[in-house]
Amino acid sequence: MRRGSEEATSVKRRMAEDGRDESVAADDDSQHTAEDGRNGLNNTMVEESPTLLRRMEICVAEAEKRSGKNAVNMQETFTVYLIETRPMDALAEGRNPAPDSLWRRYSEFELLRNYLLVSFPYIVVPPLPEKRAEFVWHKLSADNMDPDFVERRRVGLENFLLRVASHPVLSNDEILHHFLTEEHSWKEVVYETGFQAKADSRLKALSATFRVRNPDKRFMDMKHYSDELQSHTSQLLRARARVADRLYGVYKVHGNYGRVFSEWSAIEREMGDGLQSAGHHMDAYAASIDDILEEEEHYADQLKEYLFYAEALRAVCRKHELTQFELEMATQDLISKKQQHEELSTGIVRTFSFKGMTNKLFGQEAPEQREARLKLLEELIEEGEEAVKDKTVECEEHVEKAWVDVQRFKEQKDKDLREALINYAVMQVSMCKKGIQMWSNAKECFLKM
């Protein structure tokens, strides 16, 4: 049984349980404090629309190689992944229906995620497994077609779907549902949402980061934290890869003992048997590192998920900067228009304006023109006030919803990483035990020499 699926199953169970726990808590909820309010929001979201995962079992069962023509009509090879879904109620009743299934490419997953990023800018959207193999230690190949890489990607894609389908907000999305159920028409449906047009331009976002004046401190702190998280996880992944490389070398060199003991045993009388068997154990020791390091890849994958999660967190913070900036701009714009209006109507020039200057230089304009301008300004001011209202709502809504999800993310991260660290310790214990076993076996042979 695939190890990834085992872990995915336990993650699934946990995610499903989380969903259930939250809804259970909601039943007990009676009083409303500020904190309860936030929790209540969470819980009611869950209660009203239970996460998709509770209704449906999802897994990415297989991967297959396909050939086809790409956008520029050239032949290419790519991998497709089989998504299987089954209704939970059927399983609960003990029936075992055949799953519905469809095939998806990595690029389709990317499309789904981009849609979610644009449509839910206040959500820390779960990341996809890496596009290209990075942080590899020498034995692993960086080739996307490598079967081990494909397998780990399969697990990663399943993990992504489970995260999304168990998210209190994301799991309700129709496009997600389509993705899981409609193989062929899905792409058109996604494009039809016009989400690509709604995406914020990079330039706009960058400009906002630099020029925003009063961003919410909590989000600034979160942004700083996302930088820290990214930095530490990537440092850790790099260091771990180097350690794996070295450890591999240490174990493999011991294999040479196997050969020399075997050769040596040929010229010995009483010592021969002991040496020979000890040599075999040395060979086994050298070979044992392969499994050990393969298992450790899973830990690396968990770290990678949070490395990419850090970026998703930063994206939410930047969205806040953008909405705040746009609000500030709109407010500023309204103020300036009001000022212009005031100047025009009272004749008092408070601030420098080009019109004011030209009036001074070339004389006042005609009263009809002034009226027209005043009228225009009043319309603009009305529009401006609407804009400020809209922007304020947008900003406040984003802050409110984002803060909820950021808290949810923080809890999830603490839990996941803690578990990952404990599992890492378990792996280390297992490695030590194996090492002790091997050397004890060799020792027994030495004693028989």
Add this chain to the structure above:
Amino acid sequence: MSVGAPRALASSGQKPITEILHPLSAAEEPLSVTIGGDKQEVALTNGTPVETSSPASTSSLFNRLQLDDDLEADVRDPYADSTEMRDLFVTVDDPKKHVSTMETYITYRVSTKTSRVEFDLPEYCVRRRYQDFDWLRIKLEDSQPTHLIPPLPEKFVMKGVVDRFSEEFVETRMKALDKFLKRVADHPVLSFNPHLTAFLTVKDLNKRQGLALLSKVGESVKHVAGGYKLRARPAEFCAMGEYLDTFNQKLGTIDRIAQRILKEQSEYLTELREYGGVYSSWVGSEEELRRPLEGVAGCVTTSCGALEDLGDNMSLDFLPVLREYVLYLESIKNVLRKRDQSQAEYEGRLEAAILRKQEDRTPMPLEVEKCQDKVECFNADLKADWERWQSNKRHDFKQLLTSMADRNINSYEKSQAAWESLITLLQDKQTEDKTSETN
């Protein structure tokens, strides 16, 4: 069969063979040379044909050889027999640095406990430096050329590369010197060598003393005439030579592997330390994850310490022993060569004598008899020493490899303990948190 004082073994090259009393002889009858005869005769016989003699030739020599073999059999496994047999105990310890205007050097305390009559006192305590051990070894080699002399640790160390006065170096050297002396003291023939006695007892070891002895001892043994070519080496000595060559090769390989492992482990250690550091630096930006991150960093540090100890131990205990055996092999090969030379000389002389006899019927000259004796004694000594060396070697390597395994196990155990206690700590905290949540 008890032989009284073992020193009566005539196979030691202390006196010319003709002057040594046969253990079974009644009185100081001069040994006469006769051709033919059986082993009951007191006199030396020369019943050997023209071909090379073998230790199993039917001569009264056979008796002596029997005695040798019996005695050797008693001490074949020195570690299995009771220490009641041993009456000479030596130890090398307590290194001290001596600084003089001319030079700086280390001396070691050599302690002796014995019940042997050759020693005036039952206990001795002297201080010796490496030079003195070297002197002893040369003397032993010269005076007992038919025996395998244990090796000393390497004499020369590159002054820039190795610190001759570092604790590790001195300790390693001292252990090797101790082993050397113990091996000599346990040897049934070498332990009675007067040079050893002088080494163990004389306060101020006057090296010129040795020269006087040397002049007496030297002739019969050192006089190995060159120019004689060996016709056919007995199969068992061929086998010894081949074994030594192959074994030497394998030891060299093992040494290289061990050094490579040390290098790889050291590089692994460097990366591991940096890796632990990353966990430590991550702690700063986390709250809930602080404890597990700190815990992992701590375990990594513990593992680093265990690994460092492992590397140090291997450097200090494993590699030097390997190198010692390589030196041992070299010295054994030298002894084999000398044996070949002695056999070649005998054959040469025998051939010449036979030719002369055919010409003018002169009886077999005495030198030829002496040569034959020499060869047969040499072969006997060598065979006996070879067996004991094989047995010692087996024991030494069993111990060496077993302790290598133990050290690796120990290293893993330390690491495992650290990780397991972390898991317990974190899981306890987890259940603790869960119960406080539901409350």
